[in-house]
Amino acid sequence: MSKLTELSAWQALEDHYYTMQDRHLRDLFAADPTRGEKMTAEGAGLYLDYSKHRVTDETLKLLLQLAEEAGVAKKRDAMFAGEKINITEKRAVLHTALRAPRDAVIEVDGKNVVPDVHEVLDRMSAFAEQIRAGTWLGHTGKPIKNIVNIGIGGSDLGPVMAYEALKHYAQRDLTVRFVSNVDGTDLAEKTRDLDPAQTLFIVSSKTFTTQETMTNARSARQWLLGSLKDDAAVARHFVAVSTNAAEVTKFGIDTANMFGFWDWVGGRYSMDSAIGLSLMLAIGGDQYRELLAGFHEMDEHFRTAPAEKNLPMLMGLLGIWYNNFFGAESVAVLPYDQYLAYFSAYLQQLDMESNGKHVTLDNEQVDYQTGPIIWGQPGTNGQHAFYQLIHQGTKLIPCDFIGFCQTLNPMPPHHDLLMANVFAQTEALAFGKTLEQVLADGVDAKIAPHRVFEGNRPTSTILADKLTPHTLGALIALYEHKVFVQGAIWDINSFDQWGVELGKVLAGKIAPELQSEGEPELKHDSSTNTLIKRYRARRA
């Protein structure tokens, strides 16, 4: 038995589960009419209603006790203090320093890192000003109109999500695109209608060695030089975001045009480092700082709010309740805002790469479930696609509904309709519709069971006033810290990603074997050998 499952709170929760597994949200709400007002919390401009969860005061007490016994607060403080909690890479985990105010002091190996953070931010802002004002000229003297970020994983998903989320605040005469896939189609389609003389590439790569990104960056350089026909053009059309100055120089980008960050920023936690340069070019330095302020406000809330009113803590613990006691396999994140179209995809990496782990910090194989599958799509589209399974399927899928009280595009009655759907869905999921109610509606008894909604489907509702850079920062930090809370309880390292290595190494080995010329000998299993041979025979 591992340490987690030996904790007294864990064992009490196991017993408590048996008293809760059949309790219906209908009864919980009937027993306490003030539940919907009481089971709420607020922080950094976000309001969380967690009353539609299958919990009682006792459940919450035990979950909070679990957090206490698992040492979550201590681990959180160690992260904020810059301790090297990423033990497999011997690194501090300090994305919170990226949004610390100028006068903060946060030390790594005895050095205050905050001045460096602000030095890079200031350089980014100055560069953004030049691009936005049209004073940074391309090689032929024309101003830059198109920005193409080349990156993948953590160097892509954050910027693309945040750019889409904050498009309303963007300078619209700039075209901003994101190339990530090593499939040449991505680069080809994203550049086909762009004028090379007015295009800036941001090569975003922490390591500057990532196969996909470097392949795309080299092809982008060819595309540019194919038109501008002068190697000197690279200096005006390529900038880099990286921690690896040597590789940046080798690629041909002057380090004067490089924006750095540090090894204590993990890829999937890096969107508010220089990796966010494409976003800053779009929305400008001031709004970018507003985004950082939103992140920081949630950091402070997580760091200081009492556990029972602490949003990341509550969301993390509720997730544990379903994941580890109800056996739920996934969580749906359902933002009711078109601007958040990429939010669930972003969270997939944040959560699944962080907590998709199978050994504890002490190298023990876990004997409990760790990270859930994260998925989702913006509402209301999902309602006409997969919600059927959430309402009437056999799987328990806790959902996060995210909505805003004000729209950025007032067009009555759209926003009221959108939000009516948020409230209607969470109500339907919680309370359902009984057979008696269905029959009372006059439905033929022969088909009535098909019309029954069991209900008791748990949801969180997160409401904010308006989607602003500040709100977005707070929302992202909320999920970052929710992931932290869960990883801390599962006693895993949420900050490495060795699981992506094996495939990378094998791809590096197989790539040269795909050349038919000379037919290099294949030493894989019979399936892989046969697939490679078929590909070799048919590749154009």
Ligand code: G6Q
């Ligand atoms: C995230 C991962 C991973 C990383 C990409 C890109 O936490 O580390 O998604 O961001 O592999 O890496 P580079 O930025 O080094 O190109």
